[in-house]
Amino acid sequence: MNQISPESWEAIKEAVSAGLGPLKTQIPQSAVEWADEHFYLPEGASQIPGRWSTQPVQKALLNMMGNDAIASFTLKKPTRFGYTKMLCAAIWYLGVHKKRSSVVYEPTDPLAKKFTLDEVDSLLPMVPAIQAVFPDWNVNNEKNNAKKKSCIGFSIDILGAESPNNHRALTKQVVVGDEMSAWKINSGEGDNVKNLLKRIQGSSFGKALFGSTVTFTGDVIERLLDEADCVFNFHIPCPHCGKMQRLLWGDKDSTYGMKWNNSLQTDEEKSNSAYYLCEDAKCQQSESKGKIYYRSLSKMEELGRWICQKTGIWTEDGLSFFNEAGSRVKTPKRVGIEVSALYSLNLTEGWIELVREWLDIKGDPSKLQSFWNLVLGLHWQPQHTKRMSHEDLLDRREKYKAQVPKDVVYITVGGDTQDNRMEGYTWGFTPDFRKYLIDKFICMGDPRDQEVQDAVVQYCDTTYTREDGEKLRISRICWDLAGHRSEIVYKLSKRIGLLRFIPCRGASSYGQPVQTMPMQVNKKTGTYIVQVGTDTAKDTFYTDIEVPLGEPRAIHLPLDDRVCDEDTCKQLVSEVRKPKKTKQGVLFVYDNEGRRNEALDCFDYALSALHVSIEKFSLNLSDYKSQQQTQKAAAASFAELGKKLGA
Incomplete structure (x- = not known):
């Protein structure tokens, strides 16, 4: 039998020691103690990269996330607080130090992949304590990829919460729900939070870590806080x-x-x-x-x-x-x-x-x-849950000195198409974002009839005289295409001008910007199509209608029944926010409860047209008068030069 040399024995002992090293019983440490000794903030994913140092306000929270006696931890978080870094420190502490396997759920699969790339993979080259238990940390294989990190003694899965398949056949000691306010609470197989908790059922030290920025009251984070034994400030x-x-x-x-x-x-x-x-x-x-x-x-x-x-x-x-x-x-x-x-x-x-x-x-x-x-990290209690009285709007009306008051510098139109008519409302805007209802257009008849379309074109070419004698043209129009004769709206856009008359539709989800306009025309329709954040626009109307007249952002209505009669006032205050159960949880959505709301919708579209001009065409309302004067002076100079050249 061949003898093993002393050098070989030493090499064998070192190899065995290195292999068993991660399985050694470690001196117990709290999450803060472990993170301050081993954790780092990666370059590019942190404001101040380098060795982690738990801030005073973070210490109790990080320790709670690692405390075996706490089964459920829910944090309603603000931005700029360092929660995501604390979460990563806690996940690796529970894995490296306590050998607990985790599954991290982000709202969607793409966001889960982004979390892996930004928050997990960026750590691996920097933390020796992780490398010691993760032999494949720098290799892309079945043990180290965007969805899974298989380490010695534990694993970490990173998945999207929207897919039911991601909630099946997983047994872990730790489950993490991140940015839960953006989740679908029910993805087709019941309550996702309950499904998550099933992942740790039967575990000796099962733990759930939930955290999110929040939006409206009634979301899943508010529910989890209500269920908590203690809520700490x-x-x-x-x-x-x-x-x-x-x-x-x-x-x-x-x-x-x-x-x-x-x-x-x-x-x-x-x-x-x-x-x-x-x-x-x-x-x-x-x-x-x-x-x-x-x-x-x-x-x-x-x-x-x-x-x-x-x-x-x-x-x-x-x-x-x-x-x-x-x-x-x-x-x-x-x-x-x-x-x-x-x-x-x-x-x-x-x-x-x-x-x-x-x-x-x-x-x-x-x-x-x-x-x-x-x-502030607070849920938003929706305003406008009680309907305003249209009599308040009738009383608010005022006699303009001219159809267009002197401070108005920009005019837009919001339009709506019905089966038996086309109608639009003209709004004027001042440098301090006061809003004046200026004109109203209703043409009865089938929108497919040429005379109806001609009437829309004629209305969009209207020129108004301002109080000081200045002539103002309608600058931009957003016209609703959803539900009624959309082909006519596309046709009018091509006739009036693709960038002047823009078809629009309400955004499919809440909380969207007032306008989202693509950089290119739609290949199918040959026009631009603006997505309108209608709830955001309605928030603007219902907030600003309560601003005293004359102050910035106030809404002005004319004492003119042709433009703003009782029916118009009823339509403007036709909607209220009502709680509605959705896959995202309870949302407060605007509901007209069966009342006509064309005037309010047209305000949304006119406001969207203004924001298209501001955000896509660099309109500056506060400097618009001087811009116009410069353009007029330049035009006058060219005209004078043309006369001289002609002479």
């Missing part, structure tokens, strides 16, 4: 008086919250004066006047405490939990987290940039909802 001490408090945005009437000097002239100056006002009245009267600045936030968070308002249970580290008397209590099995970007230490300019975003809203309902959802 972060309370931190004022650096002046020490009072523990939760950071809230507040409003102009709040006695505490985010504040700035509103007497300054520009929005930039106002945002640069941002500070947080302590809620303690005595502190506000002290030398510091209760003003807290962003530079103090990190130290405040080091002394913070997560408190459940409902039960009084609190924790500082996510590992030990206490009641209001300070006695240790059993760790809650289902926890929820609410937090806002006010706590984020990832803000380049601190609270200044949040105030700047707030000041930029300027009454725009879509921007307001975005701020509410993404910055």
Whole structure:
């Protein structure tokens, strides 16, 4: 029998040791301890790449995500908070340190692939602790691909939640639901959340990690928070008086919250004066006047405490939990987290940039909802769930000094086609986005009749005289093509001008921009087709109709029954938001409840035409008068030159 040399024995022992190394029992670490020792932020996928350091506000949350006693963790998250990086750290901690297999569900398969490329694959070259248990980390094969990472002792699957097949035949210890507000809650085989939880049924340490930015109230995240045993908010001490408090945005009437000097002239100056006002009245009267600045936030968070308002249970580290008397209590099995970007230490300019975003809203309902959802991390309670009275609109009407008031600089039309008529409404816009209803067109008859089409062409060529004598032409028209004689709308677009008369249809999903216009004509129809975010446009109307007359964004209606009679006013306020169960969960959708709504629809299309001009043709309403003057001066110069050359 051949003897093995001492050198060979050493080589064998090293190989066996290396192979068994990942299976060794490790010294127990919390998720924060493991991440701070082993985790990295990859180049290109992080604001500040390099070794991970858990921020004070993140410590309890990351530990909860790794805490075996917590079976369900749900976070209602803002942007700029670092949640996705925390989630990746938790998944790898549970795998590498505890040998727990995970399945990560993103809303769709393409988003799942993107998550793998951006958040998982980018980590592999940087984290030795992962490489030690993942021999194939730098090889693309059946153990390492966009859908699966098979490591020694555990695996990670990354799948789309929309496909029923992705919920079958998977048994894991950890299930992750990411960006759940964008999910289809029912993809054809029942409640997807319940289907997810089946993946960890019977597991000794089964854990569900749910997180999402949110939209409307009534979504799945709100449901999961309602089901939680405790919902925690972060309370931190004022650096002046020490009072523990939760950071809230507040409003102009709040006695505490985010504040700035509103007497300054520009929005930039106002945002640069941002500070947080302590809620303690005595502190506000002290030398510091209760003003807290962003530079103090990190130290405040080091002394913070997560408190459940409902039960009084609190924790500082996510590992030990206490009641209001300070006695240790059993760790809650289902926890929820609410937090806002006010706590984020990832803000380049601190609270200044949040105030700047707030000041930029300027009454725009879509921007307001975005701020509410993404910055404050709050569900948006839909407005306009009660129908306005049309009498309010009749009372709002006013006598224009001319058909087109002097401040109007741009005119658009929104049009609608029915089986027995074609109708349109003309709207004028000012530099500060006030909106004036100017004219109305209704031509009875079959849209296929040539005289009806000729009437539409004649109406679109109307020239109006402004109060100061200036002649204004209709600049752009968006005309609805859905449901009634769409071929006639395409025909009119080619006749009037593809970029001037644009067929449009309502977007198929909610929350879309007012306009989405393709860069090329539709090959089938030979025209452009604009998608109109009708709910976004209706939000604009119902928000701005309540703005006092004369103020920016206000809507003006003429005291002229030919243009704006009682029936028109009824149509403008014909719709309300109503809850509707969809595959995405409960959404608040506009419903006319059987009432006529052509006037409101035509407002949507006219607004869309304006946004096409702004976003596709660089229209600047605030500078439009000077642009017109420059163009007129240039035209006059060319005309004069032509006369001289002719002479």
